[in-house]
Amino acid sequence: MTASTERRIEDVNVIVSGQGGDGSLTVSTILADLLRQRGLNVYTERDVLSRIKGGVAVAGLRASRDVRFGRGDHVELVVSFDLEGIEKMVTQLAPDAVVVYDDSDVPMPAGLLPANVRLFAAPFARLAVRKLGRILYKNSIAVALATRSLGIADDDVRHGFEQRFNRLGPAILGQNLQALDLGFELAEEMGLSAGHDTVEQDGRPEGQLQITGNQAAALGFIAGGGRFFAGYPITPATEILESLEGWLPDFGGVVWQAEDELASVNMAIGAALAGVRAMTSTSGPGIALMQEGIGHAGSAEIPLVVVDCQRGGPSTGLPTKPEQSDLNMMAFGGNGDFPRIVLNPGDPGDCFELTVEALNLAERFQCPVYLALDQALSQNLATIAPFDLDAVTVDRGKRLSAEQLASMSEYRRYAFSDDGVSAYSVAGTPGGMSLVTGNERDEFGRVSTSPENRARMVEKRAQKIESARADLPRGRRTGDPGATLGLIGVGSAYGVLLEAMEELEAGGVSTRLLQPRTVFPVLDETLEFITSCERVYVVEHNATGQLAGIIAQGGGDTKRMRKVLRYDGLPLRPGDIAREIIERESL
Amino acid sequence: MTETFPLAEPIWCAGCGHFSVLSALDAAFDRLDVPRHEAMVLAGIGCSGTIQNHVTAYGYHALHGRVLPAAAGAKLANPSLTVIAAGGDGDGLAIGGGHLLHAFRTNPGITYIMMNNGTYGLTKGQASPSSQLGFHGATEGRAADPIMLGLSLPGTTFLARGYSGDAAQLATLTDAAIRHSQAGKGFAFLDVISPCVAYNDRYHNWRARLCDLDTVDGYDPRDRTAAFSLAAALEAEGKKPTGLVYEGEGLALEAALGAAPADANIDPAANMPAVRELMDSFRG
Ligand SMILES: Cc1ncc(C[n+]2csc(CCOP(=O)(O)OP(=O)(O)O)c2C)c(N)n1
Ligand code: SF4
Numbered sequence A: 001m002t003a004s005t006e007r008r009i010e011d012v013n014v015i016v017s018g019q020g021g022d023g024s025l026t027v028s029t030i031l032a033d034l035l036r037q038r039g040l041n042v043y044t045e046r047d048v049l050s051r052i053k054g055g056v057a058v059a060g061l062r063a064s065r066d067v068r069f070g071r072g073d074h075v076e077l078v079v080s081f082d083l084e085g086i087e088k089m090v091t092q093l094a095p096d097a098v099v100v101y102d103d104s105d106v107p108m109p110a111g112l113l114p115a116n117v118r119l120f121a122a123p124f125a126r127l128a129v130r131k132l133g134r135i136l137y138k139n140s141i142a143v144a145l146a147t148r149s150l151g152i153a154d155d156d157v158r159h160g161f162e163q164r165f166n167r168l169g170p171a172i173l174g175q176n177l178q179a180l181d182l183g184f185e186l187a188e189e190m191g192l193s194a195g196h197d198t199v200e201q202d203g204r205p206e207g208q209l210q211i212t213g214n215q216a217a218a219l220g221f222i223a224g225g226g227r228f229f230a231g232y233p234i235t236p237a238t239e240i241l242e243s244l245e246g247w248l249p250d251f252g253g254v255v256w257q258a259e260d261e262l263a264s265v266n267m268a269i270g271a272a273l274a275g276v277r278a279m280t281s282t283s284g285p286g287i288a289l290m291q292e293g294i295g296h297a298g299s300a301e302i303p304l305v306v307v308d309c310q311r312g313g314p315s316t317g318l319p320t321k322p323e324q325s326d327l328n329m330m331a332f333g334g335n336g337d338f339p340r341i342v343l344n345p346g347d348p349g350d351c352f353e354l355t356v357e358a359l360n361l362a363e364r365f366q367c368p369v370y371l372a373l374d375q376a377l378s379q380n381l382a383t384i385a386p387f388d389l390d391a392v393t394v395d396r397g398k399r400l401s402a403e404q405l406a407s408m409s410e411y412r413r414y415a416f417s418d419d420g421v422s423a424y425s426v427a428g429t430p431g432g433m434s435l436v437t438g439n440e441r442d443e444f445g446r447v448s449t450s451p452e453n454r455a456r457m458v459e460k461r462a463q464k465i466e467s468a469r470a471d472l473p474r475g476r477r478t479g480d481p482g483a484t485l486g487l488i489g490v491g492s493a494y495g496v497l498l499e500a501m502e503e504l505e506a507g508g509v510s511t512r513l514l515q516p517r518t519v520f521p522v523l524d525e526t527l528e529f530i531t532s533c534e535r536v537y538v539v540e541h542n543a544t545g546q547l548a549g550i551i552a553q554g555g556g557d558t559k560r561m562r563k564v565l566r567y568d569g570l571p572l573r574p575g576d577i578a579r580e581i582i583e584r585e586s587l
Numbered sequence B: 001m002t003e004t005f006p007l008a009e010p011i012w013c014a015g016c017g018h019f020s021v022l023s024a025l026d027a028a029f030d031r032l033d034v035p036r037h038e039a040m041v042l043a044g045i046g047c048s049g050t051i052q053n054h055v056t057a058y059g060y061h062a063l064h065g066r067v068l069p070a071a072a073g074a075k076l077a078n079p080s081l082t083v084i085a086a087g088g089d090g091d092g093l094a095i096g097g098g099h100l101l102h103a104f105r106t107n108p109g110i111t112y113i114m115m116n117n118g119t120y121g122l123t124k125g126q127a128s129p130s131s132q133l134g135f136h137g138a139t140e141g142r143a144a145d146p147i148m149l150g151l152s153l154p155g156t157t158f159l160a161r162g163y164s165g166d167a168a169q170l171a172t173l174t175d176a177a178i179r180h181s182q183a184g185k186g187f188a189f190l191d192v193i194s195p196c197v198a199y200n201d202r203y204h205n206w207r208a209r210l211c212d213l214d215t216v217d218g219y220d221p222r223d224r225t226a227a228f229s230l231a232a233a234l235e236a237e238g239k240k241p242t243g244l245v246y247e248g249e250g251l252a253l254e255a256a257l258g259a260a261p262a263d264a265n266i267d268p269a270a271n272m273p274a275v276r277e278l279m280d281s282f283r284g
C-alpha cells in the first residue's frame, strides 16, 4: 500500500439499530473495540427503550482522533436490522453515508434514502438461518459489511473475533468466523469497500480509560473513602448501585439494595451517624421521594452525598432519555431553609473528582451534597485520561476523636462558631454522646423553640455555605479569552459545547465557555463570567431554563443571559446548538 | 469527664405508658453493661419519639416513619454498636409500615421497641393502624397486630410483647431483645402496649385482655406455627399474648453481608493501590 492510499479516520459516527434483546447491539460493541484498537477515542451512546425485548433499540458509536463527549451531527454509517431504525435516522445521514440493511423482512422502499447515500441491503437474517442454522449470526455477517466500509482489514476483524469469542468455545467462534466470511463475500459481490485500508492512528496516549460517568462516580466514591451505599434500582442510576455491589465489599464497605428510596436515603443518614462516608444514588422520581430526608440531613447537620442521574421528567417521564430538569429540585427542593451544595460534573473524569470532593465537602460542612449527572453523562462510554489518584485527599472536617473529647470539659453537638460549623462526634466515640435532630434545637441538640436560639441556628446553618464558598469546586473554561460571546453548560452539555464552539468558530462566531462545576450556591466566578461577556448563551436540557434561572436567582445579569433549550428527549447535538446561536447572533 | 448533653425533662403526660419503656431501656443498658458511647437510641416522631432525650447514649430523632432504615444503616456501618430503634404505632405501622416488613425479612441486628398506644398521641388522638375497633375514627378496618405480621414472615427471629403496666416483665423482655441483637441473631421486635392516658386510656381494659405466655403450659417460643395459632385464638377473644412470643435462629444482616467495623482504612495511602487496580480494569 502506498502512502497516498492511506486514510486516517478522523471522526466517524456509526448507528446500529435493531430489535432490543436480539443481540444486534453487540455489532456496535465489536466495532467500538476494533476502532479503539486502532488508536481512536471511542464514545458510545445508548438509546434503549425501557424494556429488554422488543422495540427499536439504537446504539450510537463515535470514533474520533480528538476526545469527544457526544455524538456528532451526522451519521456516516448505519447498520440496521429494521426499517424503523433507518426511518428514525434519515435526517441525520451524512450526504455520502453508507447504509447496511437487513432486508429479510421488509425491502428498502424506493426514495427513502437521499440520492447519494450508498445502500448495501441483503437478507442477513435469512442467510444466517439458511447457511448457519441460527438467526443470531446475522450480526456477524453485518459486522463484515460494516468493517469493509470503515476500511478495517479483514484479518484485523478475524483477530478481533478470536479474542472476543474464544471463551465461548471453538464451535461458536467457528460459526461466527464463517458468518464473517459470508459477510465478506457479500461485500465483494456488492462492491462494498472503503477503497483502501485505514491505518493506525498515532499519538494517542497509552492506557486511556473507557468508562461511563456512573462507573467513574462509583470509583470516585471508593477512592474518596465512601464505605456505605444504599440504593434502589432506577434508570439511569442503576449502574452505580450495581458497580458498587461488585466492588465495595472488597474494600470493607457495605452496599444495600433498599426497599425504596425513602429507606436508601435514611439508611445513608444512619450510616453517616455511625461515622461512615455514605452515599445514595437515584434519578428524578427517587430524588423527589428523598426530599424529606435530604432536607433533614440539612437541618440535623448530617453529611450525605446524593447522586441524581437525571432523566426525562416530569413524573416517570422519559425514563431512558437525557434531560437536566431536576436542577431546581436539587437547588431549591425540600421544606424550609437549609444549606446544600450542588456539584455538576461535565465528563467521567469530573464525575470521579467531584465525587471525591463531595464526600469531603459533606463531612466538612455537615450538609447534603448533590452530584448532578444526566442520562448521557451517566451511561455513555467515553475514552478519557486515567484519574489522578495521587490527588485524592480525605478531609473529615471537624470530627472529634476520643482523645480530643477527653480533653474537652464540655461538648455541644451544635455549638455556635464563626464559620457555622460545629465539631461532631460519631456514635461509638467515647465521651461524645449527643442528640441529633431535625427539630430546631439548642447547642446540645435539645429541642428548643426559643426565638433567639432559632434565629441564631438558622444563621449558623446558612453561614456554613458562605464558609464553604472559597473551597467549592471551580468551573472549567475554554475558548478565546477575548471573545465577547459566552457559553455556559453543565453535565453532558459540556462536551457537546466544546464541539459546538469549533463549529461556531468555523461559522465566524468566536466564543468562550464556562462549565460551572458548582451550580449551587452560584459562585462569583459564574457571575463575573457573565458580566465579562456581552451575551451568554446558557445551554441546557430542559424546557424552562432551570440552570439559567438558578444563576439569575444567584445574581446573574439576566440582561446578558440567553437560553438555548432542548427537551425532545434527544441528546444535545453540537450542530443544532451552533446553528441556533449563529442564527440568533445574526438577527 | 466531658459534659455532654444534659438529659431533658420528659414532656409526657403523667401516667403515660412511655415512661415505663424509658425506665426499662435505660436500666437495660446498665444491666447488660453496654458502654453508653456504644449505644445508639434512634427514635421516630411522636410522643414516643422523644425517648432518646432522656437516655445517655448517642441519640437521634429520625424522620416520621424512618427510624428503621436509619437504625439499620447505622448498624451496617458499625456492627459493634448496640442499636435501639423506638417509636410509636403511627410511626411504625402507618407511615413507616413498609420498613417493618423489610426489617423482619432482612433481619438487621437492631432492637425495635414499638411504643404502641393505639393512637397518634402527639397530634392529639387520631386513630392509628393499631387502634381498636370502636376507637373514634377507627370505625373502619380492624387493628393491625405487628406480632402477627412478624409471625407470618419466615425471616423473623425475635418477637416479644410487653405492657407498660408490668415493669418486671418489660425489663426482662427488653434485656432479652437487646441480647438477641447483640448475639448476632438479628432483628428483635418488642411491641409494648403503652397506653396514652390523654387520648386512649385503656389501662383498666388491657390488664384483663393480656395473656402472659409464661402461664401457658407447654408454650414453646421456638414453634412459629403454634405461636401463630395461639395468637390468632387469643385475638378471636379480643386478647393478646405477652412475653416472649417467638425466638428463632437467624443470621443477622450485618453478618450475612460481612460488614466490617466502621471505617475500614480509608486513608488514601492505604486505599489507593486497590483503587488503582480497579481503575486499570477500565483501560482499553
Ligand atoms: C411526614 C410527616 N407527616 C406527619 C407528621 C405529623 N406527626 C407527628 S407525630 C405523628 C403521629 C405520632 O403517632 P405515633 O407514632 O403513634 O406516636 P405517639 O405520639 O402515639 O407516641 C404525626 C402524624 C410528621 N411529623 N411528619
Ligand atoms: S398524649 Fe398520650 S402518648 Fe402523648 S404523652 Fe400524653 S399520654 Fe403519652
Ligand SMILES: [Mg+2]
Residues within 6 Å of the ligand: B046, B088, B089, B090, B115, B116, B117, B118, B119, B120, B121, B128
Ligand atoms: Mg401512638
